[in-house]
Amino acid sequence: MSLTHINARGEAHMVDVADKPESTREASASGLIRMQPETLALLAEGGLPKGDVLATARIAGIQAAKRTHELIPLCHALALSKVAIDFELDEPECCVHVTATCRLTGRTGVEMEALTAVSVACLTLYDMCKAVDKGMEIGAIHLDTKTGGKSGDYRRDEAWGARAVAPSIIESSPSPIVTGEGVSGEVSVGHRCDIATPCLRVKCLAELRERLGVGDVSVPLERLPSSDVAGLKTALKALDARFEGLDQGRVLCAVNQVMASDATPLTDNDEVAFFPPVTGG
Amino acid sequence: MIRVQESVFDAGIELRALLEGRSDIGAVVSFTGLVRDFNERPEVQALTLEHYPGMTEVALDEIVEQARSRWVLQGVTVIHRIGRLEPADPIVLVVVASAHRRAAFDACDFIMDYLKTRAPFWKKEHTASGDYWVSERDGDHQDARRWEMST
Numbered sequence: 001m002s003l004t005h006i007n008a009r010g011e012a013h014m015v016d017v018a019d020k021p022e023s024t025r026e027a028s029a030s031g032l033i034r035m036q037p038e039t040l041a042l043l044a045e046g047g048l049p050k051g052d053v054l055a056t057a058r059i060a061g062i063q064a065a066k067r068t069h070e071l072i073p074l075c076h077a078l079a080l081s082k083v084a085i086d087f088e089l090d091e092p093e094c095c096v097h098v099t100a101t102c103r104l105t106g107r108t109g110v111e112m113e114a115l116t117a118v119s120v121a122c123l124t125l126y127d128m129c130k131a132v133d134k135g136m137e138i139g140a141i142h143l144d145t146k147t148g149g150k151s152g153d154y155r156r157d158e159a160w161g162a163r164a165v166a167p168s169i170i171e172s173s174p175s176p177i178v179t180g181e182g183v184s185g186e187v188s189v190g191h192r193c194d195i196a197t198p199c200l201r202v203k204c205l206a207e208l209r210e211r212l213g214v215g216d217v218s219v220p221l222e223r224l225p226s227s228d229v230a231g232l233k234t235a236l237k238a239l240d241a242r243f244e245g246l247d248q249g250r251v252l253c254a255v256n257q258v259m260a261s262d263a264t265p266l267t268d269n270d271e272v273a274f275f276p277p278v279t280g281g
Numbered sequence: 282m283i284r285v286q287e288s289v290f291d292a293g294i295e296l297r298a299l300l301e302g303r304s305d306i307g308a309v310v311s312f313t314g315l316v317r318d319f320n321e322r323p324e325v326q327a328l329t330l331e332h333y334p335g336m337t338e339v340a341l342d343e344i345v346e347q348a349r350s351r352w353v354l355q356g357v358t359v360i361h362r363i364g365r366l367e368p369a370d371p372i373v374l375v376v377v378a379s380a381h382r383r384a385a386f387d388a389c390d391f392i393m394d395y396l397k398t399r400a401p402f403w404k405k406e407h408t409a410s411g412d413y414w415v416s417e418r419d420g421d422h423q424d425a426r427r428w429e430m431s432t
Contacts, residue, residue, distance in 0.1 A: 044411065045326070045409070205331065205401070206331050206403035206405075206414060207403065207405075207414035210414075254333070254401070257336035257339055258336075258339075259399075273333060273336070275333065276403065276414070276417075277416075277417035278397070278399065278400060278401050278402055278417070279397075279402065279403050279404045279414075279416070279417055280330065280373070280397060280400050280401075280402025280403070280404065281361075281393060281397035281400075281402070281421075
């Protein structure tokens, strides 16, 4: 194996990607920032002097992903179709876990974008909280998964075995979904169908949106094995493994804002929403 | 009248508006739902109400129409708030006017039962121990089913 960013003379160069085929690339990276329990508590209740910390760090991470090529010398400028940043407040471990997922259809991978997004989100958390805690420590920034492209798929847990991941990071609590306040962190501009292609507009709402990490997505009608809601679910799961979550728990569906079932037929330009049981009133 | 809004409402003003200039109304029943400071977890500090714009209004409209088909009603007001609310804030208002009290009581009860199980609103509660999405309650579904059995 050779270093792709070094040419035959040992000089740094940017790889010419014009001849590489386009494919859907996705990468997820994560890291964490450790802090005093009091700082974490202030962060959780929004009591820090600079305001909404998580929302600001999320925007910083998204912006950083888009500008990775300005920071890392030999990176290409990429038109990312999606950047999602998630935070998990971990009280027992006194830290915030930061995860970034980037996606595009193109000729180069997006792992540098995901790693940069995590790094800058962590730095922003430091900046937002440093008035009350200067001893915070950023660490464990690493690539978790990478899919698409010639070099094949990568999963850190498979590549490294169990030793790579500290127990505190993979332990998941059975408590209800816990997310930060503010926006959902989803910037999804991917999978736009062109105007001539019959297409469905799919929305995931409330807890389902946060659980799947997907807000809006367009699906070409031709991808459906059958032109109904059941066919759409099959197509979504083939599109992205996260949609397996549509089968977990009770998930309701509306077509053009009217309650629907798996057998409800679908046609071009229908709006299909998936959501958890309602809890208003 | 059906409204979905972020701003606070005044139950008294809404009730008077429904009755204004009318002398055919014999009974008016109003229900106001408030934010509690305890739910699935204690110390609820605030909640955020999300809805599905477009479908929400249609769903509420349909619930009110169903109520009107079951009882003779002189007027109905439904207001549901969205966005961030704090304990003791009013969330939902249902005002029902009729010629007789039984229709007004029952229709108000019916609208709330159906609203809680059919209108696309979701609550996320912010507590001292973190944020979580409120899960559905079996009791709400049992309440809504009462109306199916009695007809």
